[in-house]
Amino acid sequence: xxxxxxxxxxxxxxxxxxxxxxxxxxxxxxxxxxxxxxxxxxxxxxxxxxxxxxxxxxxxxxxxxxxxxxxxxxxxxxxxxxxxxxxxxxxxxxxxxxxxxxxxxxxxxxxxxxxxxxxxxxxxxxxxxxxxxxxxxxxxxxxxxxxxxxxxxxxxxxxxxxxxxxxxxxxxxxxxxxxxxxxxxxxxxxxxxxxxxxxxxxxxxxxxxxxxxxxxxxxxxxxxxxxxxxxxxxxxxxxxxxxxxxxxxxxxxxxxxxxxxxxxxxxxxxxxxxx
Numbered sequence: 409x410x411x412x413x414x415x416x417x418x419x420x421x422x423x424x425x426x427x428x429x430x431x432x433x434x435x436x437x438x439x440x441x442x443x444x445x446x447x448x449x450x451x452x453x454x455x456x457x458x459x460x461x462x463x464x465x466x467x468x469x470x471x472x473x474x475x476x477x478x479x480x481x482x483x484x485x486x487x488x489x490x491x492x493x494x495x496x497x498x499x500x501x502x503x504x505x506x507x508x509x510x511x512x513x514x515x516x517x518x519x520x521x522x523x524x525x526x527x528x529x530x531x532x533x534x535x536x537x538x539x540x541x542x543x544x545x546x547x548x549x550x551x552x553x554x555x556x557x558x559x560x561x562x563x564x565x566x567x568x569x570x571x572x573x574x575x576x577x578x579x580x581x582x583x584x585x586x587x588x589x590x591x592x593x594x595x596x597x598x599x600x601x602x603x604x605x606x607x608x609x610x611x612x613x614x615x616x617x618x619x620x621x622x623x624x625x626x627x628x629x630x631x632x633x634x635x636x637x638x639x640x641x642x643x644x645x646x647x648x649x650x651x652x653x654x655x656x657x658x659x660x661x662x663x664x665x666x667x668x669x670x671x672x673x674x675x676x677x678x679x680x681x682x683x
Contacts, residue, residue: 409490413451413539421448425540427531430454431471432480435575435583439544440484442572451538452481453490455497459505460526471585490538497533506532508555508562511649515664516551516675519639527552528559535565542568546575548582550662550677554649574677576602582676589672597633598669604629604641605678608663612680617655619643622663630667639666639673646679657682 416423424447426439443450454477461467474491481489505525511517512524535543545553553571560567575583580602581595590598604626611622623641630636644651646660655661663678 409488409492409537412488413537416449417539422542423447423538423540424450424542424544425534425538426450426452426544427534428452428454429456429470429585430477431473431585431588432477433575433583433585435546435548437480437484438575439546439572440481440486442570443542443544444485446570447542449487451488451490451540452486453492453534453538455490455492455494455530455534457497457526457530458494459498459529460523462520462523465520466586466589471588490534492537497530505529506559506563508558511551511555511558514649514651515640515642515644516666519666524552524555528555531556532559532563535567540567542570544570544572547571547679548574548584548676550664550679551649580606582674584674586672586674590669594670594672597636598672598674600630600633600636601665601667601674601676605663605665605676608643609678609680612655612661612663612682619652619655622655626663626665635669637668639668641665655680655682 413423424443426443428436440450440452454474456470456472458467478489506528507525508528517524545556557569560569577583579599581587581598607629608622608626611625616622622643626641630638642651642664644662644664646662659682661680663680665677666675
C-alpha cells in the first residue's frame with residue numbers, strides 16, 4: 409500500500425480514502441461515490457478493528473463478507489481495496505496508540521471505554537499507509553467524525569475530512585451493518601429512534617431553544633416502548649461537540665441518540681442548522 413500510494417503521489421493523483429469495517433451498504437457506497445466525484449483515485453479499506461471493541465462487544469460475530477464487498481466495490485469502479493490482516497496492523501509487540509482526550513470521553517466514550525482510542529489509532533495507521541488527500545466518513549458516526557477531525561487538526565495531517573449525510577432505509581432506520589442483527593419485531597421497534605429525532609427537529613424548528621426541554625420530550629417518545637433501553641440522548645454543538653444550554657440561531661447542532669433494541673446497540677442523530 410505504501411508503494412502504491414507513493415507512486416500515485418508522484419503522478420500528482422488526488423487520493424480519496426473510505427475506511428470501513430466491511431459488510432457494505434448504501435451508506436458506505438454514498439461515501440465511495442463522493443470520493444469518486446472529488447478524487448482521481450479512490451481507496452476503500454476493510455478492517456474489522458479489534459482495538460475499538462470492548463470485551464463484551466460483538467467483534468467475533470461482527471458481520472463479514474469480503475467477497476460480497478469486493479463485488480460491490482468493483483461495481484462502483486473503486487480503484488483499490490486495502491484489506492490488511494489483524495496481525496499486519498497489530499503485530500506481536502505492538503504498543504503505540506493515538507488518543508484524543510476530551511471529545512472522546514463523553515457519549516460513546518462513556519459507554520464504550522477505549523473505543524475511540526482504537527478508532528483514532530487505526531485511522532492514523534490507515535492515513536500513514538494510504539496517504540490520502542481526502543477521507544470520507546458518515547454522519548451517523550458523528551462523534552467519531554468529530555474525534556477524527558480533532559486528531560487531524562492536532563497532529564497536522566494534510567487531509568481534508570469530509571462528513572457525508574446519513575443514508576436511511578425506506579422506513580427511516582439509519583443504515584448500519586448491525587441492522588442485520590435485528591429481528592423483524594426489533595426492527596419495527598428501532599424506528600422509535602428516528603421518530604424521536606424527527607420530533608426533536610419539529611420542536612426546534614418551532615423555536616424551542618432549551619436543549620433540556622427537547623431531550624425531555626424525546627424521552628416521552630421512548631417511554632412508549634419500554635423494551636428500548638436508552639444509553640443517552642444529547643444535543644451538542646456541531647463544532648467541538650460540546651453540550652449547550654441554549655440553542656441559538658446561526659449555529660449547527662447534533663441531536664444524538666444511542667439505544668439498545670434487544671441485544672443490538674444502535675446510534676443515530678439529526679443535524680440541525682438554525683437560521
